[in-house]
Amino acid sequence: MDPASTLENPIVVAGLLTQAVGAGVLAVLLQRFHRQLGRGYLRDWALAWVAMTPTGLVDGKPAFEYVWTGPIHSGSYYAVIHGKAGGQEIRTRARVTVAR
Numbered sequence: 001m002d003p004a005s006t007l008e009n010p011i012v013v014a015g016l017l018t019q020a021v022g023a024g025v026l027a028v029l030l031q032r033f034h035r036q037l038g039r040g041y042l043r044d045w046a047l048a049w050v051a052m053t054p055t056g057l058v059d060g061k062p063a064f065e066y067v068w069t070g071p072i073h074s075g076s077y078y079a080v081i082h083g084k085a086g087g088q089e090i091r092t093r094a095r096v097t098v099a100r
Contacts, residue, residue: 074098
């Protein structure tokens with residue numbers, strides 16, 4: 001593992017903290033705008049910024065997860081997932097179909 005990209009490097013730690021704080025501030029601002037203006041897209045943007053904060057570490061590197069909250073309407077949803085396993089980069093597509 002490259003030591004320059006792990007949590008032992010203070011620049012990496014500062015970058016992760018800056019990303020987490022910035023995403024949190026934007027999420028709070030967007031949520032407040034949603035409450036004032038009642039626009040649904042502002043809530044979605046706030047949740048997207050929350051999803052951009054690292055939620056854990058895997059082998060000393062940040063890991064992300066997204067929890068789907070709110071109503072899930074019928075339809076097909078698509079995602080592109082990026083990851084690394086054993087030093088190899090993996091990219092896959094996923095489709096979820098919801099029928100109610």
